Amino acid sequence: MTAAALRRPESYYNASVAVSLAPTPPLDGEARADVCVIGGGVTGCSAALHLAERGHRVVLLEAGEVGYGASGRSGGQILPGLGTDIGVIEKALGLERARAIWEMSREAVRLTASLVERHAIPCDLTWGYLHAAVKPRHVRELRHFRDILAERYDYPALSLLEGEALREHVVTDAYPAALHDAEGGHLHPLNYTLGLARAAQRAGVTLHEHSPVVAIERGEPIRVRTPQGRVSADRVVLAANAYQQGLVPELSGRIMRAANYIVATEPLGEARAARVLPHNDALSDANFVLDYYRLSADRRLIYGGEVSYNGREPRGLQARMDAKIARLFPVLEGVRIDYRWGGDVAITRNRAPDFGCLDGNLFYAQGYSGHGMALAGLAGQLLADAVEGRRERFEHFAAMPHRAFPGGEWLRTPLLVLATSFYKLRDRL
Numbered sequence: 001m002t003a004a005a006l007r008r009p010e011s012y013y014n015a016s017v018a019v020s021l022a023p024t025p026p027l028d029g030e031a032r033a034d035v036c037v038i039g040g041g042v043t044g045c046s047a048a049l050h051l052a053e054r055g056h057r058v059v060l061l062e063a064g065e066v067g068y069g070a071s072g073r074s075g076g077q078i079l080p081g082l083g084t085d086i087g088v089i090e091k092a093l094g095l096e097r098a099r100a101i102w103e104m105s106r107e108a109v110r111l112t113a114s115l116v117e118r119h120a121i122p123c124d125l126t127w128g129y130l131h132a133a134v135k136p137r138h139v140r141e142l143r144h145f146r147d148i149l150a151e152r153y154d155y156p157a158l159s160l161l162e163g164e165a166l167r168e169h170v171v172t173d174a175y176p177a178a179l180h181d182a183e184g185g186h187l188h189p190l191n192y193t194l195g196l197a198r199a200a201q202r203a204g205v206t207l208h209e210h211s212p213v214v215a216i217e218r219g220e221p222i223r224v225r226t227p228q229g230r231v232s233a234d235r236v237v238l239a240a241n242a243y244q245q246g247l248v249p250e251l252s253g254r255i256m257r258a259a260n261y262i263v264a265t266e267p268l269g270e271a272r273a274a275r276v277l278p279h280n281d282a283l284s285d286a287n288f289v290l291d292y293y294r295l296s297a298d299r300r301l302i303y304g305g306e307v308s309y310n311g312r313e314p315r316g317l318q319a320r321m322d323a324k325i326a327r328l329f330p331v332l333e334g335v336r337i338d339y340r341w342g343g344d345v346a347i348t349r350n351r352a353p354d355f356g357c358l359d360g361n362l363f364y365a366q367g368y369s370g371h372g373m374a375l376a377g378l379a380g381q382l383l384a385d386a387v388e389g390r391r392e393r394f395e396h397f398a399a400m401p402h403r404a405f406p407g408g409e410w411l412r413t414p415l416l417v418l419a420t421s422f423y424k425l426r427d428r429l
Helices: 042-053 086-093 095-118 136-152 163-167 189-202 269-273 317-328 375-387 392-398 408-428
Strands: 029-038 058-061 126-132 158-162 177-186 206-208 215-217 222-226 229-238 256-265 282-285 292-295 301-308 337-347 354-358 362-366
Touching: 029 042, 029 222, 042 058, 042 189, 042 229, 042 375, 058 189, 058 229, 086 095, 086 136, 095 136, 095 177, 095 189, 095 375, 095 392, 136 158, 136 177, 158 163, 177 282, 189 206, 229 375, 256 317, 301 317, 317 337, 354 375, 354 392, 362 375, 375 392
Parallel strands: 029 058, 029 229, 058 206, 126 282, 229 362
Antiparallel strands: 126 177, 158 177, 215 222, 222 229, 256 301, 256 337, 282 292, 292 301, 354 362
16 A cells, blocks of 8 residues: 555544644655654654653654544543453453553553643543443443452442433443443544644654655664655654554564444434433443444544454445444434444454563554553553663563464464354354
8 A cells, every 4th residue: 555545534533633733744865863653643642752752853654644543543432441351461460460550551541631631632532431231241240340440459430320320321221231430531533643743743753644664674773664765763663553564573463453443423413412422421332342432522423333354344334333323322213424434453362452672672562452542642651661761661561471363374364253253143142
């Protein structure tokens, strides 16, 4: 794919951009930096911002436009926790380290709010989140999760809602119960990402869009090549996530690209929106292949779900998503869909994020597994710390063991599709 083709998709987010950047011409010729950041999503922009604020010369290279990937296309949910259950972390790393990681995931949410306020980013940050049970088994699991977090992780923000208490937050009969998380929320993800990029520019970062990295020549210094230029840097931060394109072969097999799909309705108006999400919470359900939604600032329903691993839109996708909305909220039957889009996230085999350092000067963070809007901002800060030699907090995440997906380049996608089919069947039981 050429750099010219890497334009942000036509989406509600792209149609409601409220942040402008200073010029970001493609890299042309030779450049020198203390740190070269690859990737203009939340991770890369946060890392670049934190490094520049500490006095480092930073060049950021983005293959397309800032926010081209998941950072500018997602459901926009800002949540504590990870893409995997905290029990997976505890089993691998022990309770003490799992507690530290959980607390840092809470810190990631607070950091998001701080960055929004400090840099005056117009991204409609709003608080309130529901994790909804779809069946009785989920209710038992949610109660257990609430109790574990309260007893082992000192997390008091979860309240189990049932019956009328739940209908006060989401007006549907689809869910027998939900956990309300007062620390979770949602925002306009593209405006947030662009706001971080604008803040990075103001801090001194040189930002080049339409500058795809074609090779990383590892050594001291590291040389990062694009079609028309090259950056020589003491350190590199790889923040390309699902769009790494094999730049670091030993990392490629540890993530899998998964496409997710989102629609935005016409504006519902205040009265009809109040018959959907009266308190303007974000929501995701407890299925393995989950659905999620929230209201935009102009009271559209932003609804996401479905999954594809082969890069092709699933057959019947539009009809299925429209039918789901109508079943959940009869008041929205026949509502016009104004925007449809999709995008790729990077998942790891255990759904935990994959952080690390190679060769002593190549740092990376990837594989948020659909749970990265808040955590990626903190990852950028932790990457900046690690570049400066302060790696203790970064190492909490880097200690998590990761394995490549089975099957190699040709078979890993079919095997993952097969495994996902099993979990989809389980979701229906």
